[in-house]
Amino acid sequence: MATDSAGQSAPLRVESSGSETILALSGTLDDAAVARCWSRALGAARTSQGPVRVDCARVDSCGGAGFALLVALAEMAEERKQSFVVDGLAPQFRSMYDGIDRSKLGQTETPQREKYGPVASVGQAVADRAAEWREETEFVGEVGVGLAGLGREPRRLRLREWWVMVEKAGTNALPIVALISFLMGMIMAFQAAMPMRQFGVDLFVVNLVALTITRELGPLMTAIVLAGRSGSAFAAEIGTMKVNEEVAALTTMGLSPVRFLAVPRVLAGIVVTPVLTVYSMAIGVAGGLAVMMLLGFPLATLMHQLSGSLRVDDVLAGLIKSFFFGAVVAGVGCLRGLQTGAGAAAVGDSTTRSVVTAIFLIVLLDAVFAVVYYQLKF
Amino acid sequence: MKEEKIIEVRRLSAGYAGRAILSDVSFDVRQGEIFIILGGSGSGKSTLLKNMIGLYPAMSGEVLIRGENMIGAVGAVRERLLRQFGVMYQGGALFGSMTLAENVALPLEECTRLPREARALLARLKLQQVGLGQFADYLPSETSGGMVKRAAVARAMALDPGILFLDEPSAGLDPITSAELDELIRALSRDYGITFVIASHELASVYAIGDRAILLENGGIAAEGSPVQLRDNPPNNYVRAFFRREPERARAA
Known part of the structure; x- marks a missing residue:
């Protein structure tokens, strides 16, 4: 098994067959493992010339950080209009991954906060001081x-x-x-x-x-x-x-x-x-x-x-x-x-x-x- | 799978300033269950919870989390134990100067090596899990009490702990918000197999979510079993009084 610079087994192997890029993940996808392979995985997806496939057949368990990686890869593929599949994920993790609603992820409300222009903020400061x-x-x-x-x-x-x-x-x-x-x-x-x-x-x-x-x-x-x-x-x-x-x-x-x-x-x-x-x-x-x-x-x-x-x-x-x-x-x-x-x-x-x-x-x-x-x- | 013990409390005595509030308390929490600590006000629910998470030094006894003793743990052992659980405090205890997303991202920032974009995305995912995806940029002061508690659950889950400790999740919430929180707890337990230890005295919520419960009284365990079973077949008068809300019987017991 390949090892990275830290001497730990690398959770990611990048392969390509034809135009397809295959990201093979393995082991326990906890925060430490994902931190080691995050930029390499996204880099591979960013430079891929065709469809991206994530092979999770050898993933033993997947934590929140692992799902974040899968979501980030999916977003990247969507942005570059390439097809994207995740396969081989064990059923319990598959259902968690499918439970993530990506369409709503980017939707955030901006809270209503009062904002003043320069003139108004001078006025507000004067009014505050007078009240004080x-x-x-x-x-x-x-x-x-x-x-x-x-x-x-x-x-x-x-x-x-x-x-x-x-x-x-x-x-x-x-x-x-x-x-x-x-x-x-x-x-x-x-x-x-x-x-x-x-x-x-x-x-x-x-x-x-x-x-x-x-x-x-x-x-x-x-x-x-x-x-x-x-x-x-x-x-x-x-x-x-x-x-x-x-x-x-x-x-x-x-x-x-x-x-x-x-x-x-x-x-x-x-x-x-x-x-x-x-x-x-x-x-x-x-x-x-x-x-x-x-x-x-x-x-x-x-x-x-x-x-x-x-x-x-x-x-x-x-x-x-x-x-x-x-x-x-x-x-x-x-x-x-x-x-x-x-x-x-x-x-x-x-x-x-x-x-x-x-x-x-x-x-x-x-x-x-x-x-x-x-x-x-x- | 449900039979495996994840937390074992052994002859725990705890209290404040030399006065024992709990004496010789022993019980187990099993993998994947929702375990409720019941008791009247002042019966030591919060004391027990805070001793289990190592916030107060217990007087004697052991709290084994996956076989390792939390009481008196220091250094690397303590850090390893802390990574195994998350805690939601009674008032949420979110940091008022940070948005909900920043609150959730804080433990990721301090305890992992994930890059910034990964932390931000993960914080969003956790908030979405508790149904607060669209409120990521709100400050705690701009949200309601129920949202603060849900965000606190998201923060407690940030590092994927196997156990969540919740101190009075229903306190101060209206029945509907409280029921929503119960749904969330059940969903997290079902989908992620998280073990819950919850201190509560909201009976409606306890029946809805609790797999097993202990009832604290006079510094000891008055009863142990599933909440519904305790209600229907109370082993003694105090338990009957507690579940049927009968103060006279409680005074007599």
Whole structure:
């Protein structure tokens, strides 16, 4: 028996008698065997000068791939207007082969999908954006009303669930916030100390680190970490609830998904973010001081410098921002979750969108605060 | 031919988090038959099915598929075993980002060396077998629940497995669509000799297609036999209650 390059017995022999091309198949026509002879068989059929006959007398069994080969050969012969026969196929495979309706194989319906031209797609994009703005404005309003409602009726907060949210978004974030803040303080102190030492003012590194961390980087980094770990979690959780029709269930029970799902999470964000921010400030400054001690300054000197340079206002300036950052991170997470479409990919999309939007808004808000504080000389 | 054992389950115990849901379950599935796993909600039908296909690690026991143990199989043995069966999950589990034809072609693409045109043609043939030939270019979200299940059967058959596992094929389908799916299962069993293992509690469908069935209750097998025979001659009160839909008797049993 002939063998092919892979050393396995070849399932196909091509012969010709007169003008007729005979393709003799043998053995088990499973996917592996068909893969070995597919292009050779079709090549022989493509170059045949007369009728094509497929001899299946030595075929032991035929799988789906084998039938696909026979169908492909039949189509080829039909295209080239040559006669085509399959013979010798065992009866049970013969009936399967005859059961294939080739006339219907090429008939497929094209699903109706909306397609827009360039002008229409610009219009559609504008309309989508406008609808989204409306949705976002409504969301902000409803969250505001919901929070005010909680102020009047605090008992409506489902305290046990809310505690879990606070624990997940707050307590569980302590290690990562600590790590990032400490490293940030250390790196800043170290990078600043080298050039400042040349001018003999390296003690003022303490002022630099304390001011930057409390006013800017502490609140900013905490908010970004929260956007990455809690905002995204809110979006994924609410998004999955949307996909599972749990959000629809709330609506039909007469409960507003925004009040039921978003308001407690936004409140949790507003509560935990300032706490985490103060924590981050303390650890960041400690990181800076640690580097200064390694560089040889005694702790007493550093503490004296710190208490002389850092005012309560600086901490307050950072703290005020953090309330807003917390509301933005949690709010965006919930909004994106509620906007989730259908399917698994939609949950991924809304998670991505929640992180991107939250970080964008945090940076924007931070810039606004910088201008406002400057004008107020705060 | 019908007497040959294709799957042997031997003293299988399985469950979650240390809590056994099935204990010491043993039965055989014979070549070419349509075998039904019956049981109430929470009786362990899906657990049994998922342990048979190696999705969960069983606590103890063996699942022999053509003589090879599925439980704990790794590497080449596991791959060889996986090639022998296809699975249709309860919700179809089609990939939402791919058309029906792409869903069916996926296992062909990853597990065979067939050229692209062969894979496309084979996917079309498989879809035609389940009566979805003309919907090859539809996304799962653009089709109905019954079509999704049929496409899932086509995907499960893509690699010509000898055994198909179906988890609740009738769940969520209207009577006519469910009956169509039953017809498809019978046709595939008759024309291709595929062995079916089906977890179900849709009695109408079970009578129509089942050659043999086991009824699960309290972590064990309450009865074994053909569904019609179990209905007409129930061996005990629980079986009678199950097939006659009598909750009072079931509570008493």
